[in-house]
Amino acid sequence: MSAADIRDISDRLKVLKDALVESYPSKVIENFNLGSRTTYRVGGNAAVTFVYGNCEELDAVSKILDECEVPIFVLGAGSNVLISDKGFAGLCLIADEKFKRVNTQDVDTSHPLVKASGSVMLPSLARKLAALGISGFQWAVGIPGTVGGSIKTNAGGHGSQTVNTLVEVEIFDLGSGLVKTVMTGDLDLRYRFSNLANNQVVLSATHKLEIGDSKELKWEIDEIVKWRRENQPGGQNAGSVFVNPADRSAGQIIDELGLKSYRMGTAEVSSKHGNFIQADKNGKASDVYSLINYLIETVKDKTGYELKPELKLIGFD
Ligand SMILES: Cc1cc2nc3c(=O)[nH]c(=O)nc-3n(C[C@H](O)[C@H](O)[C@H](O)COP(=O)(O)OP(=O)(O)OC[C@H]3O[C@@H](n4cnc5c(N)ncnc54)[C@H](O)[C@@H]3O)c2cc1C
Structure with a gap:
């Protein structure tokens, strides 16, 4: 039977898993609980998970996918995703520790270049750069995601965003099996959006930053952390949960409708911030999902605003 004839997803996943196990037995996990790797800590398993450590391994994945197409999901820190309770019927890619490098170049110039691997956490990068006296990344200290995730979502806050300082991104394109350098202008980075495809893995991102005073940068970082804790x-x-409509904050709209603390099963609109949904310990993704839909419908009904989710919904029909 040729791979093209394998129509059923579970058959394709089995062929994919067997092929990966044959080459990299220690890097494949079957039915890995993806939900527990997200900040919601709810949701089910990924059918097949591969922990990649270099481009050679990604190349092998790409060749197997050529033969056996399945949905792909690249997991960062899981801070912008909701995984359905039934899980993800596809291949989940997780980077290993090798994708946590940071290189600083031209630190003696006024615009140092900082190249960080896809799995570097934004808060630790922001703190590291501040300590080195490199300015322009302080805003990221309160965002609990990775560099890879920040490219996909054009993460931002506190008056700045990824696109402002990004120079280029190195990606592994699983479609072509090639490493590509993509310039910022080609990523179509907009408010919480990029044109990065699901089969493009961010290997690294290079930002052009500025020289600053480490004491002042540390103060700014502390202020941001304080603001986050308070708000x-x-x-x-x-x-x-939702992107802000052009002229209003989504949280404010939800707040004004008296929906803070509104509960559906194991999920509740935060009493502190109308645009956050809290999941209970051992909660259900289906409750978070129902609450998201309830908020969309209620807000549309009562105000006319059409809220759109900012977070990525994985494994929902
Ligand atoms: C308390 C809290 C506060 C937050 N505040 C902000 C905020 O102020 N501003 C903001 O923008 N966001 C905020 N977020 C959301 C989130 O942290 C960001 O969107 C972050 O950039 C997501 O990164 P991640 O690594 O967690 O990505 P994930 O949630 O793991 O994935 C998100 C998307 O990025 C893709 N992705 C992840 N890594 C890679 C990679 N290496 N290559 C290709 N694709 C990849 C995934 O496939 C997915 O589509 C907040 C989240 C929390 C929990």
């Missing part, structure tokens, strides 16, 4: 809830959430 945003902790616990099981994925930050803002």
